[in-house]
Structures are given as structure tokens and as C-alpha cells.
Amino acid sequence: MGKPSHRWLVFAILGLIAxxxxxxxxxxxPQFYADEKAPGPPHxxxxxxxxxxxFSFFAVMYSPETRTPLWSAEHLTAADVKxxxxxxxxxxxxAEDRLPEDEQAENADYAHSGxxxxxxxxxxxxxxxxxxxxxxxxxxxxxxxKRLNEGLWRSLEGYVRKMATKDGELYIVTGPVFEEGDEQLxxxxxxPSFTFKAIYDPALGxxxxxxxxxxxxxxxxxxxxxxxxxxxxxxxxxxxxxxxxIPLPVPRRVRDQPGVCG
DNA sequence: CGGGCCTCCCCT
DNA sequence: AGGGGAGGCCCG
Numbered sequence: 001m002g003k004p005s006h007r008w009l010v011f012a013i014l015g016l017i018a019x020x021x022x023x024x025x026x027x028x029x030p031q032f033y034a035d036e037k038a039p040g041p042p043h044x045x046x047x048x049x050x051x052x053x054x055f056s057f058f059a060v061m062y063s064p065e066t067r068t069p070l071w072s073a074e075h076l077t078a079a080d081v082k083x084x085x086x087x088x089x090x091x092x093x094x095a096e097d098r099l100p101e102d103e104q105a106e107n108a109d110y111a112h113s114g115x116x117x118x119x120x121x122x123x124x125x126x127x128x129x130x131x132x133x134x135x136x137x138x139x140x141x142x143x144x145x146k147r148l149n150e151g152l153w154r155s156l157e158g159y160v161r162k163m164a165t166k167d168g169e170l171y172i173v174t175g176p177v178f179e180e181g182d183e184q185l186x187x188x189x190x191x192p193s194f195t196f197k198a199i200y201d202p203a204l205g206x207x208x209x210x211x212x213x214x215x216x217x218x219x220x221x222x223x224x225x226x227x228x229x230x231x232x233x234x235x236x237x238x239x240x241x242x243x244x245x246i247p248l249p250v251p252r253r254v255r256d257q258p259g260v261c262g
Numbered sequence: 263c264g265g266g267c268c269t270c271c272c273c274t
Numbered sequence: 275a276g277g278g279g280a281g282g283c284c285c286g
Binding site for chain 1: 263268269270271272
């Protein structure tokens with residue numbers, strides 16, 4: 001059995017390493033990720049050329065193809081929420097100058113488009129002045145339907161902060177879901193069909209995600225991480241072994257019928 | 263880059 | 275029902 005099985009073992013180990021490197025990704029800011037393991041770019045073509053950008057309170061996987069983040073990740077604690085409430089909001093939407101110019105999204109791309117520059121990691125989570133400004137980088141923005149952004153999405157962000165306060169800490173990964181045929185702003189910035197917000201709650205030992213259609217007649221549901229993975233092509237929490245689902249808070253009242261998550 | 267405006271959430 | 279605050283737009 002000597003040689004062949006030994007050789008087989010080497011290949012098996014190499015295979016495991018290869019699988020591992022597909023599952024997560026080298027990172028410059030492990031502190032934002034559950035078990036310090038960053039999600040990768042999607043294995044689809046949209047992930048081509050995507051790379052991580054670290055900020056002081058969050059990090060994004062930026063795609064030059066879509067000129068949007070593919071995900072934006074935070075580690076939000078109860079203390080952060082408390083601090084963030086005292087940081088005044090200053091709207092300073094800006095192109096991300098750490099990117100090569102031809103990769104950048106610009107304010108002009110969104111102007112008069114009818115779409116909001118929707119935060120992925122939200123402004124209101126940012127516990128410091130610096131991170132608050134950083135959250136206005138267009139590398140943290142996606143074209144989002146106005147009613148969704150100002151309505152349902154905003155309330156979801158509020159629930160998540162409340163949840164972080166109650167349970168102590170959360171790992172949050174937020175981003176767009178693209179589909180074949182999605183249109184672009186100015187042939188430059190791709191408009192996603194959905195946005196998602198995935199939550200890993202260490203206190204509950206599980207995770208789940210919101211998924212909202214990116215239209216003004218908002219509809220929203222809560223899905224499992226496994227389901228989200230099939231939609232986006234990457235694992236938002238590669239460091240989390242348990243895929244146990246947890247309940248996510250949902251809007252109490254209904255304004256326009258399809259606006260509830262369920 | 264400030265200021266006026268809009269819509270919507272959420273608390274009272 | 276009302277009002278403050280939040281997310282974002284546009285125009286000087």
C-alpha cells in the first residue's frame with residue numbers, strides 16, 4: 001500500500017486546501033468576520049476581478065464589473081449601537097479613491113436615475129466619525145429602489161440594531177443579488193434584482209437572511225443561509241459551521257400589503 | 263456644501 | 275393623529 005496510498009493522501013490534503021480556499025478568502029481585516037473568515041467573491045463571472053476593501057468598521061468585496069460591492073460586512077456590538085446613536089449624520093457620498101479610476105462608481109452615475117444610493121453597511125451602525133464618513137463611499141452603495149430604501153429596508157436596519165443590543169453582538173453581511181439581464185445606470189453601475197442582509201447571531205448560535213426585491217412595491221422574505229448561498233454564489237459566513245436557522249424580527253404593521261417579511 | 267423638500271418609520 | 279427623526283434627492 002506504501003506509495004500509492006501515500007500519494008493519494010497528499011492529493012486529498014491538497015484537495016481540502018483547495019476547497020478551503022474556495023470557501024473563504026484571504027483578508028486584511030479579519031475582525032469583521034465570524035471566526036475571522038472572510039466570504040469569498042462569488043464563483044460566477046460577476047466575481048471576476050473583485051477584491052476586498054477594508055474600512056475602519058466594515059469591509060466590502062468590490063466588483064469592478066458591477067461597480068458595486070458584492071457584499072459589505074460588519075461586526076456590530078451593543079456598545080457600537082450605543083456609540084453610533086451619538087454620531088451625527090453627514091451626507092458625503094463620494095467615489096472610492098482607493099480604487100483605480102476606471103473601476104470607480106461616481107455620484108454622476110446615480111444622479112437623476114430614480115435609484116437611491118443605498119447603503120449596504122448602514123450609516124447608522126457606524127460608531128465613529130471616521131467610519132460614518134467611510135460608509136458614504138460608493139464602494140458601499142448599490143442602486144436601490146427609493147421606496148425600498150426609505151421604507152422597509154430602513155426598518156430592517158433598525159431591527160438589526162435592536163437585535164445587536166439585545167444579544168450583544170452580530171455578524172452582518174449585506175449585499176446585492178444580481179440576475180441575468182439586470183440593467184445598468186449609464187452602462188456602468190448594475191442595478192441588482194434583490195438586496196439581502198444576512199445575520200449571524202453568536203448568542204443564538206444560528207443565522208438567517210432578509211431578502212428584498214429591489215422595486216418600489218417592496219416584497220421581502222426571510223430565507224436560510226443555504227438558500228442565500230445558492231442565489232449569490234458565496235457563503236456569507238464561511239467561519240460558521242452550524243447553518244441552524246434563527247427567526248428574524250419582522251415589521252409589525254403593514255403599509256402596502258407585500259411589504260412584510262415572512 | 264449648505265439648505266429646502268420629500269417620504270416613511272415609529273413613538274407618544 | 276401628530277410630530278420628530280431618518281434616508282435620500284435636487285438645486286443654488
